[in-house]
Amino acid sequence: MKSRSIAPMAVPAGVVGIVLLLVVPLPAALLDVLIAVNITASLVILLTSMYVKRPLDFSVFPSLILVFTLFRLGLNVASTRLVLRDGYAGQVIEAFGHFVIGGSLVIGLVIFLILVVIQFAVITNGAGRVAEVGARFTLDAMPGKQMAIDADLNSGLIDEDEARRRRADVAAEADFYGAMDGGSKFVKGDAIAGIIITVINLVGGFVIGMVQMGMSAGESLQRFSLLTIGDGLVTQIPALLLSVSTGIVVTRATAEGDMGTAAAKQLGQSRTALLISGGAAVALALLPGMPKLPFLLVGATLILVAQRVKAREQREADAAAATPAAAAVAAPSDTPEQLIEQMRVHTLEILLAPDLVDLVGTGPDQDLLARVRGLRRKTAMELGIVVPPVRTRDSVDLPRATYVVKIAGVEVGRGEAPAGYMLALGDDLSALPGTTVHEPVFGLPGKWVPSELRHAAEMSGATVVDRVSVLITHLGALITQNAARLLGRxxxxxxxxxxxxxxxxxxxxxxxxxxxxxxxxxxxxxxxxxxxxxxxxxxxxxxxxxxxxxxxxxxxxxxxxxxxxxxALAAPYVQDGVLRVLTLDPALEQTLVESLRPGDGGTQLLVDPTRVEAVLHQLRAAVADAEGDGRTVVLVCAPVVRPALRRLVALGLPRLPVLSYAEVTGGGLTVETVGVVRGDHAIAA
Missing domain, CATH: 1.10.8.540 (FHIPEP family, domain 3)
Incomplete structure (x- = not known):
């Protein structure tokens, strides 16, 4: 049978076998095998927890805690049955009772109690607390992580499949820490059960040895106490390994590599710390009465490692210095080609104040270039045009925290993205520090709050957006508004x-x-x-x-x-299958048709300016009422007047779509009239 066929059956069969351990007597030889499996499997789990890069890579760990806790308790029951019945529980327990603790009851008790204290009072309590806090913080951070995923998806940085995978990871992370919070309780309960079982075995074995086997008090205590302590050590050592594994998994905070690699890299990052530690070890060796060789050996090793760190830092510094020098040597003098390139007007350009240059880094809040590439893909999918490459450069002429977007060398928008801050958007931001600002695309009220207050802002009901998302959203809106200028021959x-x-x-x-x-x-x-x-x-x-x-x-x-x-023209404005429209009064529409005149830029409306202002005023009021109710509206009119009316409406309401009757009919749309414009007043439908 193939291993893939065996794997689904292995764990259920193992759990059934564990249940049988509680009721079926085992021979001593089989118990030895199961004890060896317990110790070895616990060691495998410990080493696996050290080599995983993130906790979710070992998501089955909480279930393993429960299974192996039940396994150890089953072994405890089986070994207790053999110890109390036969006075013998296999060679493994015998070896732990005689060789490991030297046949001394006192030494065995002391070692056993030390292991229990280490596991119960130190490791298990600490791991349980970390898992509890991790579960709480993970749940609190879920809304912010979900919004960050949605922002990346909307900006085009990731596709729908990647967004689903990240959302699944967020949910799995919350489930994992919640399971670890409960799993740590199993480890703690196992430690308590181990103490109780050991006490029961000591008392029960002493009584059975004297009453049933006719031993003296000293013989009974010696024989059964050593077996009981050996049994306790056999089960407590795997329990300790599993407790350490629990602590390692819940305290992992990096996904850059396994634990050994990360520890070696981070402990060796400070040459000064290594030198001071090495010098301190050498100084301890010079104290009267101290052993010389151990401290000198440790001190010399630390000093040698510090020297290697120094050599590595020197190589990195030389390489960093050589790069600009090589670039300067390779750069030719100002040639006509270079001057032409420098004076060329770029189609799309982002200028950053010097304190915003960090936005083009590689961190989670410094991925501007990657997000721009994602925005270009998103724009291509939505508008059907290929946005030209975006040139990004710094400008010392800009105020602090300011960015500017230029199209063909002309500024089309600017905004702010202060370093160390995030934009909180919401209706009630009075509890947050800072001055009220307005989001550059939709004009929503917001405040720039320090990054460390992100959680507090989210708890107050605000939507928190990072600096790059603010800039990318603004850039996307400007590209959409100026798409016609970006489309070249x-x-x-x-x-x-x-x-x-x-x-x-x-x-x-x-x-x-x-x-x-x-x-x-x-x-x-x-x-x-x-x-x-x-x-x-x-x-x-x-x-x-x-x-x-x-x-x-x-x-x-x-x-x-x-x-x-x-x-397809009306589809973007449909809400819940309904297209809500504003219409023109027939008399007003007839007047507009009669006022049409041809012109160089297309047909024009020759209408009295007072009448035009009244129409625009009524449209503003109708649009404001609809937006106040969360509805999107469009203006519809006769096809012959649509182009001229669109140019007229754009003067006061550039974002109001103007469609013809032919464009809103067909396609199974349900059209609902929400207002009629008469030229002197507007009435709700």
Whole structure:
């Protein structure tokens, strides 16, 4: 039978065997084998706990504690039966009773009590306390960890599968420490049971030896006491190993390597500490009456290790100094090519104040470059454009804690991300220190609180966001708002070539026969201006090919592309299957249609400014009411007036979508009218 077939049956069969130990008498030879298995398995568990990199890698450990505790208790019962019945419990217990403790009852009792005190009063209590605190803190930290995972997923740094794996790890970590909190109680109970069983065996063996076996008091005490102490040592040593394993597992706080590697690396990081310790050991050897050789040997070893640490630090310093020097030697003088590169205007750029340079490190709060790469992937999946590489550099002209985002050399947004702080967002932040600020994307009230107060902020009901997440969220919003400016002619060529690979006929019909790349770029920019994704380029190009045979007017081409996308335009604004809309009063809509005039930038509305201000005022009020109830609304109108009305509305409400009637019908959408704009006042539907 293969090992994979045996493994699922091994533990259940072992547990059944443990139960049988409690009721079925065992021969002494079999008891010796089981005792050897107990000691060896406990040693394997101890060494495994030292080599795991994180506690979750040994997630079965709490269950093993229960199984091996029951196993030791079963061995106690089996050995007690043999000791009291036959006065003999196998060679292992005999050896521990005579060879290990020298046949001395007093020595055996002292060693046994010392082991019990070490296990019960020191290791088990400490491990239990650490497990209890770890379980409590892990549960308290779960909401923050979940939000961090959601932030990484939303920024595109991780995919859905990785997010699910991390959420499972968070839940498993909480379950593990909760199980360890209970598992440590098994170890403590095992220590107490060991003491009670030993006392019972001492008294019972003494009585049986005198009453049933006819021994004298001294013979009975000598024989059964040694066997009882040997039995106690045989079970307490594996129990001690398991207690140490429990302490090691619950106190692990690093996932960088196994315990031995981490200890060697961290104990050897301070040359001064090693030198002082070595000198102290040598000084102790010079004291009168002290043995010279042990202290001199230890002191010399520490000093030798300190010298090796010094040599390693010198090599690292030389390597660090050589890198800038080599770069300076390799750098040529200012050539025309270099000057041209330096004066080139970058499409997308992030400028950081000098105290924010740490954001481009490798720590959990210093992963700006990785998060930017994730944001580029996320933007490509949502908008259908490839965001150009983001140049990141520092600027001494910026105030402290300030960052600036530039597109084509022009600043489009700036914000703050002070070092050592996290942004707490919520409605009631009065209990938190700091000055109230507003989140740069949605304008939510918040406060920058010290990182060490993150737990307190979360407990007060605030949502805590790290500095990189704030910057990345702001950058993502700016990219979406300025996507049209980021789409260059070369980007359009690359996108067109990708469509040609899967749909060559539509591309050959459209470019360059009907439209040039520049005209296609202008249409795609018109879609991106209204945050319409251009991922479905095949359908967009088909609509452009049909429209371009009639007219190449840019506004008409954009509307044709929008018509091809259909219900996909309204889908982002649907909540619970319902699209909530604001409509225009028919009289107002007819007035707008009659005021349409052609212009160089498309159709324009020639409407009285007072009327325009009234319309915008009513739209603001209606949108504010809807957002106050947590609803998203769009403005719908006749297709002929939609482009001009969108440009008009953008002056006062740039984030309000404007759709035509054709774009909200079909697709199984349920449309609910939440307000009607009349031009002088708005009424709720």
């Amino acid at each position: 070369e980007d359009v060529r690359v996108l067109t070539e990708s469509v040609k690979k899967v749909n060559p006929s539509v591309v050959e019909e459209l470019v360059p026969s009907l439209l040039s790349l520049g005209e296609v770029q202008r249409v795609l920019q018109g879609l991106l201006t209204e945050e319409v994704p251009i991922r479905d380029l095949g359908r967009i190009y088909e609509a452009l090919a049909l429209r371009a045979k009639l007219s190449t007017d840019p506004e008409g081409l954009v509307e044709a592309a929008r018509g091809a996308l259909g219900p």
